[in-house]
Amino acid sequence: MPQQVRGVIARTEGAPVELTDIVIPDPGPGEVVVAIAACGVCHTDLTYRDGGINDEYPFLLGHEAAGTVESVGEGVDSVQPGDFVVLNWRAVCGQCRACKRGRSQYCFDTFNATQKMTLTDGTELSPALGIGAFADKTLVHAGQCTKVDPDTDPAVAGLLGCGVMAGIGSAVNTGGVGRGDSVAVIGCGGVGDAAIAGARLAGASPIIAVDRDPKKLEWAVDLGATHTVNAAETDAVEAIQGLTGGFGADVVIDAVGRPETWTQAFYARDLAGTAVLVGVPTPDMRLELPLIDVFAHGGALKSSWYGDCLPERDFPMLVNLYREGRLPLDKFVTERITLDDVEKAFHTMHAGEVLRSVVIV
Template sequence: MAHKVKAVVVKAKNAPVEIETIIIPDPGPGEAVVDILTCGVCHTDLHYKLGGIGDDFPYLLGHEATGIVTEIGENVTGITIGDRVILNWRAVCGSCRSCAKGKPQYCFNTANATQKMTLEDGTPLSPALGIGAFAEKTLVAAGQCTKVDEDVDPAAVGLLGCGVMAGIGAAINTGEVTRGESVAVIGCGGVGIAAIAGAQLAGATTIIAVDIDPAKVALAQKLGATHGINSSETDPIEAIRNLTGGFGADVVIDAVGRPETYTQAFHARDLAGRVVLVGVPTPDMKLELPLLEIFGRGGSLKSSWYGDCLPSRDFPMLVDQYKLGRLDLDAFVTERITLNDIEDAFHKMHDGKVLRSVVEVASAGALSGTGSLAGQADPKESLVR
């Protein structure tokens, strides 16, 4: 039986978000219905709202989420009803040329639900990153559900679904940071600070935070950076070299994604060092670098898409690190809000006032760590008002 639930929708480019009643169909083969517990407010959702990703409006926003599996379709394996899951936008196919090479983290044929969620009038919705989790329930491909332990704060671990995973993965997976190395991170928003956390987790001993905002630099130093550089006052290239014996960092991560910051990252790395681009550029941006310098420095220039993560491998491992006290995911949760607060959360995020606003969608009982929403008579009762 299809469900009617409340959800956050944007109907036109740069229009205000609206809370609408939407229709969630029964799951088909390979699909699952998930009752949403929490969902982080990510820059990607704002890009959808502003029309920066496409014009397939109306969009059902939200993707950085945890939930409880309440229904599954035919041919679903790996999850069962009642499982606590983190949602991901990399449901690997297992058969494309990348998966066949044993590199499913680069899968070229990731799956989403086949059926469409709709408005009450039948208008099909485009779910953000194939998830659409600013909602009481959502429909996803079963492979988008990664089972995790229930004895953790869903608001914290749910951030692994996108931004925090992108940053941590940029350091650990893409940058391949190892013990004793030096790492510089340019841009200390949520993704950049997550990259700092990843570098610390990997055993880097010199971790340099770079930003034009001194408050962000100070926060980065509280959360794992050993040094901070205010690049509005200091040349970051020279400052990074000065902190690394005059050589440059082993790994420099650009978490901004602009030609200026990428150029800084390129020149601030050591010979044979690695540059990792995890900040997302806009389509109009162009980059010019001296080819002889690319040849002469050696090393590698890499881009990191979703932190080159494999959710089935990385999410449970990072939740374990969180439980062991080695990864402070709680520090990324700046505020807990409701579905009604998302428009304001977009403004706070744009102004750099938060690492993450997290929407708590479910009831307090479900959020406590063991509850299931499956037995609720009215799904609208799960909305935090």
């Protein structure tokens, strides 16, 4: 039987979010109902609310989530009721040209649950990133569920579902950071600090954090940065070069996603170094670089989408590293809140006062 639960929705563009009753259908073939334990408040949810993704209102917000499988639909054998899972927003198809070449992190045909969750009046909801986890329960495709150690704090595990994975993956997977590499990260919010944590895990040195906010630079040091650059007070490119023997960093990660910061990343890397874009630009942004500079610098310019992760490979590994004390994921959890506090958390996040607010359901 369909269930009526609570969920946080964005009904119209820019309007404050609402906590209301929603309807979760029984899982169909390939689908799973998950009881949500915790869900991080990500900037992407705010972007959905404000119309920056599309206009398919109302949205059921929330996507950085962990919880317990409650029920499964026909044909599901990858998870079973009682499994503790982290939700991901890219169930890979296994059949496209990327998947068939063993590169399913680039799957061109990812998918979500087929059925729709609704309001009590039958209005269909658009779940954020195909998840919709600011709710007591949600409906997802089985491929969006990754089993991890059930003894893990859900508030920590859920963050792997988006921002923290994107940041760690931008360093380790996309940037290929290795022991002894010099790394600079521009933008020290949740994603940037996760990139710093990933670089530290890989054995990089130095690890240079760049931001305009002294508080964010303090967070970066706590998560592994060896040096900081306040871009409000000094030229970031010159500072990074000065901290790397005048050459520039082996890998520079732009966790902001603006033409200005991407240009800084381009020029702040060593010759044949790598620049990684993990901050998400808006469609109107344009970039202009002298083509001769692109040719002369060599190296690689990469985009990191979801940290080029494979959830089944990366989520359990990172949870294990956390439980071994080698990856301080708990430091990303700034505050624990309830479903009633999501709108307030958006304001706190926008003001740069937290790394992550996490809804505990």
